[in-house]
Amino acid sequence: MTNLTEMGKKAEAAKLLLQKLSADEKNRGLKKAAEALVQNTNKILDENKKDTDNAINHGMNEGLLDRLRLNPERIQAMAEGLMQIAKLPECIGEVMEEFERPNGLKIRKIRVPLGVIGIIYEARPNVTADAFGLCFKTGNAVILKGGSDALYSNLAIVEVIRDALADCGFPQDAIQLIADTDRQVTIEFMKLKQYVDVLIPRGSAGLIQSVVDNSTIPVIETGTGNCHIYVDKAADLDMAAKIVYNAKTQRIGVCNACESLVIHSAVRERFLPKLAEILAPKNVELRGDERVQEILTDCIPATEEDYGREYLDYILSLKTVDSTEEAIAHINKYNTGHSECIVTEDEETAVKFLNETDAACVYWNASTRFTDGFEFGFGAEIGISTQKLHARGPMGLKELTSYKYTIYGNGQIRG
């Protein structure tokens, strides 16, 4: 039985040491961990085979199995990910603001680590190395709870990284793994508020909901994306078709894929046949309202439930509107606050949409697929926040930090 309190205490001790490491020291730790992963490729693959064998025996589907399976190239990619993080600029210690008060107090707002970060995720062993890299770079200790199906893989990866940290003289407890497959332990982990400063769930909507319902630790919700593209009456329809094609089909299982098309009634006759044609080679199932069905006669009727769904599949819901206001209202009703797009050549309409659509990322004439820490130039990504507190949209290194005020006086007291 995992002793979570003990793990919390170890993380707390590690966090205090991590906060003192210099940028160079942290980068040395990341490089050492990267080298160690490559050097221990065979060991990691052996353990990964235990997981994949178990998964096959339990009938795991091919999509999930693909995410679980490692090979030398994927381990190399994990190592390269850590090397990339090492190259990113240091942000801890940055003086974010500095001001002086009339009474002579000097106040500095300084960027500091969050402290201890908890990450709950599914059976994707690459997340283990990746999450460590981002947390370590920002001076945070991390406690990981990965999917049970990846337990042997995760244990191996974490052991390799911990050994690498020890070789550098850095605290091994910068990374800890909850090696327990009991669901009750995960629920208890969500209540380890005394030691964990923030909990980030990465995975399905169900996983995230469970964390939101059970956690007493502050949570950052990530990654549920019911993303819309609104094709305005003033849209360049060729551009619109290419953007929808890209956002819907370039990668279907991702949170920034387009799940729903909103179309202005004035262009439905011209646009919908064009859309059906461009999507046909990908066999995208279309589910539309009556006015869509009038044009695309073999379109499946969309239900109310369709408009609220993140398909993560070759399915697209379609909704006809008579104005931009109606489009915005529809999107604000059904979206998950992730990424939304308007295609239009009319600036006034675009500005209205950009201002009034309530989402982390709102696009004008570009694919929703760009909502990504790397595409935004952050050089890293721990997830896409769909909440408004703390961080919104792609989260890079700075989003894994907090701040503190240091105040310099010469005996000031309050009158």
Added chain:
Amino acid sequence: MTNLTEMGKKAEAAKLLLQKLSADEKNRGLKKAAEALVQNTNKILDENKKDTDNAINHGMNEGLLDRLRLNPERIQAMAEGLMQIAKLPECIGEVMEEFERPNGLKIRKIRVPLGVIGIIYEARPNVTADAFGLCFKTGNAVILKGGSDALYSNLAIVEVIRDALADCGFPQDAIQLIADTDRQVTIEFMKLKQYVDVLIPRGSAGLIQSVVDNSTIPVIETGTGNCHIYVDKAADLDMAAKIVYNAKTQRIGVCNACESLVIHSAVRERFLPKLAEILAPKNVELRGDERVQEILTDCIPATEEDYGREYLDYILSLKTVDSTEEAIAHINKYNTGHSECIVTEDEETAVKFLNETDAACVYWNASTRFTDGFEFGFGAEIGISTQKLHARGPMGLKELTSYKYTIYGNGQIRG
């Protein structure tokens, strides 16, 4: 029975309208509300009398009764508070960052309202107007759940403000009050995640704990302060005595008051008698460890529990240490992440303390009583955050905002 879903829907509708109001419009609403509060002084006082009469009948203590009781001056002060908020600079719409990607995408990070803010607080009617002012200025709709003992006062204040908003043609549902004293309704409110973006509890440690335990809405914890002052061996002892006196006694019931003194053993013989002398007129009860008791023979022994307590009273715990490291470790073990102070003339020691003490505000040679939005120059304060997510320390207007990314393309798709 309160229909929380209905209230949530109304807040959501109001939030969309509020986001479109200009700075001038919002300031006009604040001024109108301020005038209306003063004009309706008699009405508010009549309702407040119902609350105070009930409270007296139920035996409420004088401290709480004082916080509940209104008079013309206090209503005037509420109005002035709103006028002050109207004068603060607008922050919504601020372009926080702007950058262009190699593919030509232009990305803007823009400050936006959080959306709908929930505030749960105790029987202090002035918080009702104050919270409205801060939320309205930042374009947020607010749903208030005040202490049941202030129900009539809060109903009156909220009605006056709603009428003032209607006079301006602004959405009345910018402010709503849960007029239900059933505890179960409050618990349900904490789960109104579909409509409420953030929940801020203001009040006792017990209230805050209940919110943390029950809420599925992201919470900002505020205001529990077990604040320490560390008197180093290199301290100016006269300055230290004045700072401790100020932080302990200037106002005892506040979260930034000093609750615990940590003293370097090398100066305890010189400092403790001086401290006892300066605190004597205030009858501050001292609870110390054995080495404190050796010097102050009538000092009460401190228990482990004492070091973890926020007394909010004329009581001070005292702990002797032999080094700055030990002082920092003691504070990091027992503090609530609020405000901590070192008194020393030694810069190296001070910098170590400022860096390694884990709290929102860390002071060098100044009273912890300055942890306050007004003292920091923010011009307003909704509370002092003791968590690391989103906001830390005094929260002003900017801390009631989020951001969104707007992305400008010309047909970019992801390859």
